[in-house]
Amino acid sequence: MENKINYQEMLTGKFGDKVVINAEKSYEVYANADNSLEVLEFLKAEGLNFLADISSADYKDYFEVVYQLYSFDDPDHLIVKVKLTHDNPQVTSLTSLWATADWLEREVYDLMGITFINHPNLERILTWEGFEGHPLRKDFVSKSGRK
Amino acid sequence: MKTQTYTLNLGPQHPSTHGVLRVVLELDGETCVGSKTHVGYLHRGIEKILEDRTYPQVIPYTDRLDYLAGINNNLVYVQTMEKMMNIEIPERAEYIRVMLAELMRIASHMVGIGIYIMDLGAISAVFYPFIEREKILDMMAHLSGSRMTFNYMRIGGLAHDIHSDFKPELDKFIVEFPRFIEDYHRLIDDNEIFIARTKNVGTITAEKAKSYGLTGPNLRACGVKHDIRKTNPYGIYNRFDFEVPVGEIGDCYDRYVVRMKEVEESFKIIQQAYKELPDGPVMAKVPKLIKPPIGDVYHQTENPKGVLGCYVVSDGTPKPSRVHFRRPSFNNISIFDEIFIGHKIADIIAILASFDFVLGEVDA
Numbered sequence: 001m002e003n004k005i006n007y008q009e010m011l012t013g014k015f016g017d018k019v020v021i022n023a024e025k026s027y028e029v030y031a032n033a034d035n036s037l038e039v040l041e042f043l044k045a046e047g048l049n050f051l052a053d054i055s056s057a058d059y060k061d062y063f064e065v066v067y068q069l070y071s072f073d074d075p076d077h078l079i080v081k082v083k084l085t086h087d088n089p090q091v092t093s094l095t096s097l098w099a100t101a102d103w104l105e106r107e108v109y110d111l112m113g114i115t116f117i118n119h120p121n122l123e124r125i126l127t128w129e130g131f132e133g134h135p136l137r138k139d140f141v142s143k144s145g146r147k
Numbered sequence: 148m149k150t151q152t153y154t155l156n157l158g159p160q161h162p163s164t165h166g167v168l169r170v171v172l173e174l175d176g177e178t179c180v181g182s183k184t185h186v187g188y189l190h191r192g193i194e195k196i197l198e199d200r201t202y203p204q205v206i207p208y209t210d211r212l213d214y215l216a217g218i219n220n221n222l223v224y225v226q227t228m229e230k231m232m233n234i235e236i237p238e239r240a241e242y243i244r245v246m247l248a249e250l251m252r253i254a255s256h257m258v259g260i261g262i263y264i265m266d267l268g269a270i271s272a273v274f275y276p277f278i279e280r281e282k283i284l285d286m287m288a289h290l291s292g293s294r295m296t297f298n299y300m301r302i303g304g305l306a307h308d309i310h311s312d313f314k315p316e317l318d319k320f321i322v323e324f325p326r327f328i329e330d331y332h333r334l335i336d337d338n339e340i341f342i343a344r345t346k347n348v349g350t351i352t353a354e355k356a357k358s359y360g361l362t363g364p365n366l367r368a369c370g371v372k373h374d375i376r377k378t379n380p381y382g383i384y385n386r387f388d389f390e391v392p393v394g395e396i397g398d399c400y401d402r403y404v405v406r407m408k409e410v411e412e413s414f415k416i417i418q419q420a421y422k423e424l425p426d427g428p429v430m431a432k433v434p435k436l437i438k439p440p441i442g443d444v445y446h447q448t449e450n451p452k453g454v455l456g457c458y459v460v461s462d463g464t465p466k467p468s469r470v471h472f473r474r475p476s477f478n479n480i481s482i483f484d485e486i487f488i489g490h491k492i493a494d495i496i497a498i499l500a501s502f503d504f505v506l507g508e509v510d511a
Contacts, residue, residue: 049357050357050360050373051360052360052447052454052456052473053458053471055458055471055473056471057443057460057468057469057471066443066445066458068445068447068456068473070378070379071378072357072371072378073373073378074378075379077379079445098358098360099355099358099360099481099482099485100358100359100360100478100481102481103477103478103481104360104478107477111194111195124187126186126187126510126511127187128187135192135195136194136195136469
């Protein structure tokens with residue numbers, strides 16, 4: 001599935017080397033924690049107005065926050081990834097752009113322990129208050145001792 | 148006169164919350180002035196469990212997300228894996244997948260519509276759709292051995308071909324179903340009580356729906372023509388002729404209308420797929436031990452409840468490093484806190500029911 005618009009070219013034109021292009025996948029780019037809000041705001045204005053999903057993955061050396069952007073009108077699809085360090089996993093919240101980011105970010109915070117700056121209500125959502133740790137991290141050990 | 152607001156705890160154990168949803172309402176008399184939705188009572192940690200399962204072992208867990216439409220959940224996962232491993236599946240399997248997915252869409256909407264109208268007080272209105280749903284579940288039980296947790300799809304095709312009794316059962320369903328649609332429209336559409344309870348209740352603008360990531364019938368009721376089967380066709384959906392019904396103002400009544408029309412469109416797709424069903428194998432050549440290449444894939448399909456997405460990260464071992472699902476009901480109900488405000492308690496029950504969410508999916 002090819003996108004109608006070349007978002008990679010568009011982003012390099014706008015942000016230069018602050019956005020890293022994935023040469024293997026034409027629908028994937030890397031932003032960083034400092035400019036992710038700007039990049040996504042720009043993409044939203046360019047037509048990718050459907051924030052389908054925010055997910056995260058733990059690669060042991062670093063975390064990745066993965067934004068799935070679609071459009072309500074076109075078949076276009078773009079994946080924006082942000083790499084975060086284990087010591088300081090922080091990224092700016094998207095709640096100012098999409099209301100759906102509220103719950104999606106709370107889920108990522110709850111299960112992966114990534115902090116979203118400027119989130120209005122960053123609480124646990126699926127586990128209970130007082131739950132210790134973030135289960136989807138690879139170094140999480142549950143009370144029963146199961147990994 | 149001095150008045151004060153009070154707090155009402157709706158759920159998590161209450162029939163009209165459709166599972167273990169809890170909403171803490173702040174009420175002024177009977178009018179809602181504040182609301183906070185709590186989820187997570189059914190959280191089983193499926194995404195964590197899956198990190199310790201092999202790729203084929205993931206399939207039965209997907210049945211337990213949206214347990215009213217297990218086949219559609221199977222579908223998104225197996226298609227994600229096929230995308231990851233570049234597997235072409237046989238034509239016959241594609242057609243059977245479409246037929247079953249649309250049958251399950253009808254079954255799921257039958258629950259959605261039936262329970263919705265039952266919550267508004269019309270008990271008899273739940274039995275008609277449940278008769279139709281029962282026919283589909285019987286067919287599925289005969290086919291897969293289970294009424295709701297099918298585990299019927301496989302990476303690369305299907306567990307086995309349809310059996311010889313399936314076609315007569317489907318023939319019977321195809322003959323009987325249009326009669327139900329006709330009857331049900333006559334029973335509900337112009338019902339004065341139903342209209343009074345649902346028209347202009349829980350209205351959502353298209354802008355707000357898009358911002359909250361609403362998908363499926365709840366989004367289309369707001370007038371947004373968005374259906375993954377049309378915008379990003381997956382499988383063989385581009386071969387079928389069907390419409391995407393939309394509503395006008397996004398109130399509770401529109402959500403009913405859109406679901407009813409969608410059922411008819413699904414019925415059209417089933418008939419087309421059934422007519423063109425080719426012969427042949429139902430399973431592609433897939434290695435015994437599934438070890439996808441290192442990388443990640445995201446894929447999404449149109450579930451009865453909305454857009455169901457699946458994100459899989461592979462580290463080259465036989466077990467996935469990460470499986471994540473974008474569950475439509477989770478995003479759909481995040482709008483509750485905003486739209487409840489200003490409504491009376493009885494209207495809140497109508498809104499809850501009209502959304503047709505499943506807690507198995509919300510809490511994962």
